[in-house]
Amino acid sequence: MPLPVPAVLALAGTVATVAWVRRRRASTLTPAQSDTSPSANGHTGASSGGGTWSKKPGSTFELAAHVVSFLDALVARSGLTLVVTDGSRTPRRQAEELLASLEQGVNVWGLYSQDDLVTEAMEGYPDLDAMEAILQSQVDRGLYLSDHMRGDAVDLRTRGLSADQVDLVMATAVELGAQALDEGDHVHVEDIPGGVA
Numbered sequence: 001m002p003l004p005v006p007a008v009l010a011l012a013g014t015v016a017t018v019a020w021v022r023r024r025r026a027s028t029l030t031p032a033q034s035d036t037s038p039s040a041n042g043h044t045g046a047s048s049g050g051g052t053w054s055k056k057p058g059s060t061f062e063l064a065a066h067v068v069s070f071l072d073a074l075v076a077r078s079g080l081t082l083v084v085t086d087g088s089r090t091p092r093r094q095a096e097e098l099l100a101s102l103e104q105g106v107n108v109w110g111l112y113s114q115d116d117l118v119t120e121a122m123e124g125y126p127d128l129d130a131m132e133a134i135l136q137s138q139v140d141r142g143l144y145l146s147d148h149m150r151g152d153a154v155d156l157r158t159r160g161l162s163a164d165q166v167d168l169v170m171a172t173a174v175e176l177g178a179q180a181l182d183e184g185d186h187v188h189v190e191d192i193p194g195g196v197a
């Protein structure tokens with residue numbers, strides 16, 4: 001038999017409050033715990049009023065634990081529903097990105113800040129395996145063509161967001177200690193700090 005409506009509301013309010021308190025305590029007292037709990041496929045934000053995020057359907061990229069925590073905080077604060085279109089890139093995936101950009105006629109030296117690493121990777125062009133091997137050798141030397149390879153960056157789809165919402169995404173990301181760049185069809189967020197909760 002269903003509970004009368006006021007009882008359901010009272011119960012729901014109690015559960016929401018308890019969940020909120022537990023979340024706060026978990027994040028302030030034992031931040032390491034938040035690194036082990038989340039699935040990397042998408043999350044709701046705060047227990048009330050927050051937005052949600054999800055990976056683009058069919059995508060295979062990974063997200064580091066501190067990036068998952070960052071995304072949780074980003075949607076909780078902004079209240080937005082966000083789609084993550086890219087996260088961590090292996091050398092293989094980065095090589096594929098380079099090739100895709102070149103096919104679209106993009107100046108890849110303009111796309112990435114480290115010209116010398118781009119030039120080196122392009123020595124393998126158009127052989128995907130060769131480009132992957134060069135990018136891997138850079139990682140082995142502690143050099144990263146993009147923050148995506150370091151695991152410190154995500155791309156957030158802008159399609160379906162208003163200009164104000166895109167601004168809000170960027171401002172909130174900066175508030176949380178990251179850097180944000182509007183790259184047209186996505187906002188690129190990098191230098192994502194650990195310990196965001």
Ligand SMILES: [Zn+2]
Pocket residue numbers: 086148153154155187188189
């Ligand atoms: Zn990006």
